Amino acid sequence: MERTKALEIVKKQLTEHRFIHTLGVEETSLALAEKYGVDPKKAETAAIFHDYAKFRPKEEMRDIVRSEGLSQELLYYGNEVLHAPVGAFLVEKEVGITDRDVLSAIYYHTTGQGAMTELEKVIFLADYIEPNRQFPGVENVREMAENDLDQACLMAVKNTITFLMKQNQKIYPLTFEAYNGLLQEIKLKNKKECTG
Ligand SMILES: Nc1ncnc2c1ncn2[C@@H]1O[C@H](COP(=O)(O)OP(=O)(O)O)[C@@H](O)[C@H]1O
Numbered sequence: 001m002e003r004t005k006a007l008e009i010v011k012k013q014l015t016e017h018r019f020i021h022t023l024g025v026e027e028t029s030l031a032l033a034e035k036y037g038v039d040p041k042k043a044e045t046a047a048i049f050h051d052y053a054k055f056r057p058k059e060e061m062r063d064i065v066r067s068e069g070l071s072q073e074l075l076y077y078g079n080e081v082l083h084a085p086v087g088a089f090l091v092e093k094e095v096g097i098t099d100r101d102v103l104s105a106i107y108y109h110t111t112g113q114g115a116m117t118e119l120e121k122v123i124f125l126a127d128y129i130e131p132n133r134q135f136p137g138v139e140n141v142r143e144m145a146e147n148d149l150d151q152a153c154l155m156a157v158k159n160t161i162t163f164l165m166k167q168n169q170k171i172y173p174l175t176f177e178a179y180n181g182l183l184q185e186i187k188l189k190n191k192k193e194c195t196g
Helices: 005-012 015-036 038-051 060-067 073-074 083-095 100-107 118-129 137-143 150-168 174-195
Strands: none
Touching: 005 015, 005 038, 005 118, 015 038, 015 118, 038 118, 060 073, 060 083, 060 174, 083 100, 100 118, 100 137, 118 137, 118 150, 137 150, 150 174
16 A cells, blocks of 8 residues: 555544654664565555554454454453554454555564564564653663664563563563563574574
Protein backbone atom coordinates (compact mmCIF):
# COMPACT_ATOMS: atom_id res chain seq x y z
CA MET A 1 0.00 0.00 0.00
CA GLU A 2 1.15 3.51 -0.79
CA ARG A 3 2.59 5.32 2.25
CA THR A 4 0.33 8.39 2.05
CA LYS A 5 -2.76 6.19 1.88
CA ALA A 6 -1.57 4.04 4.82
CA LEU A 7 -0.93 7.13 6.95
CA GLU A 8 -4.32 8.57 6.06
CA ILE A 9 -6.02 5.34 7.20
CA VAL A 10 -4.10 5.04 10.45
CA LYS A 11 -4.39 8.72 11.40
CA LYS A 12 -8.16 8.29 11.75
CA GLN A 13 -7.58 5.56 14.36
CA LEU A 14 -5.14 7.48 16.56
CA THR A 15 -4.75 10.57 18.71
CA GLU A 16 -2.31 13.24 17.52
CA HIS A 17 0.23 12.12 20.14
CA ARG A 18 -0.02 8.47 19.08
CA PHE A 19 0.22 9.44 15.40
CA ILE A 20 3.47 11.30 16.11
CA HIS A 21 4.74 8.20 17.94
CA THR A 22 3.81 6.14 14.87
CA LEU A 23 5.84 8.43 12.60
CA GLY A 24 8.76 8.01 15.02
CA VAL A 25 8.42 4.22 14.88
CA GLU A 26 8.36 4.40 11.08
CA GLU A 27 11.52 6.53 10.93
CA THR A 28 13.38 4.28 13.40
CA SER A 29 12.17 1.08 11.73
CA LEU A 30 13.46 2.24 8.37
CA ALA A 31 16.87 3.08 9.84
CA LEU A 32 17.04 -0.32 11.59
CA ALA A 33 15.79 -2.14 8.48
CA GLU A 34 18.55 -0.61 6.40
CA LYS A 35 21.22 -1.36 9.00
CA TYR A 36 20.15 -4.98 9.54
CA GLY A 37 19.07 -5.97 6.02
CA VAL A 38 15.31 -6.11 6.54
CA ASP A 39 12.78 -5.39 3.74
CA PRO A 40 12.13 -1.61 4.10
CA LYS A 41 8.62 -1.69 2.63
CA LYS A 42 7.50 -4.37 5.10
CA ALA A 43 9.09 -2.41 7.94
CA GLU A 44 7.32 0.78 6.80
CA THR A 45 3.90 -0.91 6.58
CA ALA A 46 4.22 -2.74 9.91
CA ALA A 47 5.42 0.44 11.64
CA ILE A 48 2.59 2.57 10.27
CA PHE A 49 -0.07 0.07 11.35
CA HIS A 50 1.48 -1.27 14.57
CA ASP A 51 -0.84 0.71 16.91
CA TYR A 52 -3.93 0.51 14.67
CA ALA A 53 -6.08 -0.98 17.47
CA LYS A 54 -4.65 1.11 20.31
CA PHE A 55 -7.86 3.07 20.89
CA ARG A 56 -10.41 0.35 20.31
CA PRO A 57 -12.71 -0.10 23.32
CA LYS A 58 -11.42 -2.80 25.67
CA GLU A 59 -14.61 -4.84 25.36
CA GLU A 60 -14.35 -4.84 21.55
CA MET A 61 -10.78 -6.13 21.83
CA ARG A 62 -11.78 -8.81 24.32
CA ASP A 63 -14.69 -9.86 22.10
CA ILE A 64 -12.33 -10.22 19.13
CA VAL A 65 -9.98 -12.38 21.22
CA ARG A 66 -12.93 -14.58 22.21
CA SER A 67 -14.60 -14.87 18.82
CA GLU A 68 -11.66 -14.95 16.43
CA GLY A 69 -9.67 -17.77 17.96
CA LEU A 70 -6.82 -15.65 19.31
CA SER A 71 -4.98 -17.04 22.33
CA GLN A 72 -7.51 -16.97 25.20
CA GLU A 73 -4.62 -16.44 27.59
CA LEU A 74 -4.56 -12.82 26.38
CA LEU A 75 -7.69 -12.21 28.45
CA TYR A 76 -5.87 -12.75 31.74
CA TYR A 77 -3.20 -10.07 31.42
CA GLY A 78 -3.41 -6.27 31.31
CA ASN A 79 -5.23 -4.59 28.43
CA GLU A 80 -1.91 -3.33 27.04
CA VAL A 81 -1.17 -6.75 25.59
CA LEU A 82 -4.44 -6.86 23.64
CA HIS A 83 -3.97 -4.08 21.10
CA ALA A 84 -1.10 -5.77 19.26
CA PRO A 85 -2.69 -9.14 18.38
CA VAL A 86 -6.10 -7.51 17.89
CA GLY A 87 -4.41 -4.88 15.71
CA ALA A 88 -2.93 -7.58 13.47
CA PHE A 89 -6.40 -9.11 13.09
CA LEU A 90 -8.08 -5.77 12.30
CA VAL A 91 -5.38 -4.58 9.92
CA GLU A 92 -6.02 -7.69 7.86
CA LYS A 93 -9.81 -7.51 8.11
CA GLU A 94 -10.39 -3.77 7.79
CA VAL A 95 -7.39 -2.56 5.80
CA GLY A 96 -6.83 -5.67 3.70
CA ILE A 97 -3.16 -6.19 4.46
CA THR A 98 -2.39 -9.89 4.03
CA ASP A 99 1.41 -10.04 4.23
CA ARG A 100 2.05 -12.59 7.04
CA ASP A 101 5.44 -11.07 7.91
CA VAL A 102 3.90 -7.63 8.38
CA LEU A 103 0.95 -9.00 10.37
CA SER A 104 3.18 -10.99 12.73
CA ALA A 105 5.40 -7.95 13.33
CA ILE A 106 2.25 -6.08 14.41
CA TYR A 107 1.03 -9.06 16.45
CA TYR A 108 4.22 -9.37 18.51
CA HIS A 109 5.24 -5.71 18.75
CA THR A 110 4.39 -5.37 22.47
CA THR A 111 5.45 -8.74 23.89
CA GLY A 112 7.97 -10.16 21.43
CA GLN A 113 8.00 -13.97 21.10
CA GLY A 114 10.31 -16.96 21.30
CA ALA A 115 11.83 -17.08 17.84
CA MET A 116 11.54 -13.55 16.53
CA THR A 117 12.01 -12.77 12.85
CA GLU A 118 14.33 -9.90 12.00
CA LEU A 119 11.30 -7.80 10.96
CA GLU A 120 9.58 -8.52 14.31
CA LYS A 121 12.75 -7.44 16.13
CA VAL A 122 12.95 -4.21 14.10
CA ILE A 123 9.35 -3.20 14.90
CA PHE A 124 9.57 -4.28 18.56
CA LEU A 125 12.75 -2.29 19.05
CA ALA A 126 11.65 0.75 17.04
CA ASP A 127 8.51 0.96 19.19
CA TYR A 128 10.73 0.99 22.26
CA ILE A 129 13.39 3.51 21.18
CA GLU A 130 11.73 5.85 18.65
CA PRO A 131 12.83 9.48 19.19
CA ASN A 132 9.74 10.56 21.14
CA ARG A 133 10.25 7.89 23.83
CA GLN A 134 11.72 9.24 27.04
CA PHE A 135 12.30 6.98 30.03
CA PRO A 136 15.30 5.96 32.11
CA GLY A 137 17.54 3.59 30.19
CA VAL A 138 16.20 4.29 26.70
CA GLU A 139 19.46 5.97 25.64
CA ASN A 140 21.46 2.81 26.45
CA VAL A 141 19.13 0.74 24.27
CA ARG A 142 19.40 3.33 21.45
CA GLU A 143 23.19 3.05 21.59
CA MET A 144 23.06 -0.74 21.52
CA ALA A 145 20.67 -0.59 18.55
CA GLU A 146 23.47 1.05 16.55
CA ASN A 147 25.57 -2.10 16.83
CA ASP A 148 23.56 -5.20 17.67
CA LEU A 149 19.87 -5.83 17.00
CA ASP A 150 19.61 -8.91 19.26
CA GLN A 151 21.40 -7.34 22.21
CA ALA A 152 19.27 -4.20 21.92
CA CYS A 153 16.05 -6.27 21.83
CA LEU A 154 17.29 -8.26 24.83
CA MET A 155 17.87 -5.04 26.77
CA ALA A 156 14.35 -3.85 25.93
CA VAL A 157 12.86 -7.20 26.99
CA LYS A 158 14.80 -7.21 30.27
CA ASN A 159 13.77 -3.61 31.02
CA THR A 160 10.13 -4.45 30.34
CA ILE A 161 10.18 -7.53 32.59
CA THR A 162 11.91 -5.57 35.38
CA PHE A 163 9.49 -2.66 34.98
CA LEU A 164 6.43 -4.91 35.19
CA MET A 165 7.81 -6.78 38.21
CA LYS A 166 8.47 -3.50 40.04
CA GLN A 167 4.85 -2.54 39.38
CA ASN A 168 3.59 -5.92 40.62
CA GLN A 169 1.96 -6.49 37.25
CA LYS A 170 1.36 -9.84 35.63
CA ILE A 171 3.70 -10.61 32.75
CA TYR A 172 2.38 -12.18 29.58
CA PRO A 173 4.65 -15.22 29.12
CA LEU A 174 5.64 -14.54 25.48
CA THR A 175 8.00 -11.88 26.82
CA PHE A 176 9.87 -14.56 28.81
CA GLU A 177 10.03 -16.63 25.64
CA ALA A 178 11.47 -13.61 23.83
CA TYR A 179 14.09 -13.30 26.58
CA ASN A 180 15.07 -16.97 26.26
CA GLY A 181 15.05 -16.90 22.46
CA LEU A 182 17.20 -13.80 22.17
CA LEU A 183 19.72 -15.09 24.73
CA GLN A 184 19.95 -18.35 22.81
CA GLU A 185 20.54 -16.55 19.51
CA ILE A 186 23.20 -14.34 21.05
CA LYS A 187 24.98 -17.36 22.58
CA LEU A 188 24.94 -19.25 19.27
CA LYS A 189 26.27 -16.22 17.42
CA ASN A 190 29.11 -15.81 19.94
CA LYS A 191 29.98 -19.49 19.67
CA LYS A 192 30.13 -19.30 15.87
CA GLU A 193 32.38 -16.24 16.08
CA CYS A 194 34.71 -18.07 18.50
CA THR A 195 34.97 -21.21 16.38
CA GLY A 196 35.29 -19.10 13.22
N1 LIG B 1 4.57 -9.38 28.63
C1 LIG B 1 3.87 -8.31 29.03
N2 LIG B 1 2.90 -8.46 29.95
C2 LIG B 1 2.18 -7.40 30.37
N3 LIG B 1 2.38 -6.14 29.93
C3 LIG B 1 3.34 -5.94 29.02
C4 LIG B 1 4.12 -7.00 28.50
N4 LIG B 1 5.01 -6.51 27.60
C5 LIG B 1 4.79 -5.18 27.55
N5 LIG B 1 3.81 -4.82 28.39
C6 LIG B 1 3.34 -3.46 28.67
O1 LIG B 1 2.78 -2.90 27.51
C7 LIG B 1 3.00 -1.50 27.50
C8 LIG B 1 3.66 -1.04 26.24
O2 LIG B 1 3.02 -1.53 25.15
P1 LIG B 1 3.52 -1.06 23.73
O3 LIG B 1 2.83 -1.84 22.70
O4 LIG B 1 5.00 -0.99 23.69
O5 LIG B 1 3.02 0.39 23.77
P2 LIG B 1 2.66 1.33 22.64
O6 LIG B 1 1.29 0.97 22.32
O7 LIG B 1 2.88 2.59 23.37
O8 LIG B 1 3.55 1.18 21.48
C9 LIG B 1 3.92 -1.20 28.67
O9 LIG B 1 3.16 -0.68 29.72
C10 LIG B 1 4.49 -2.53 28.97
O10 LIG B 1 4.95 -2.60 30.27
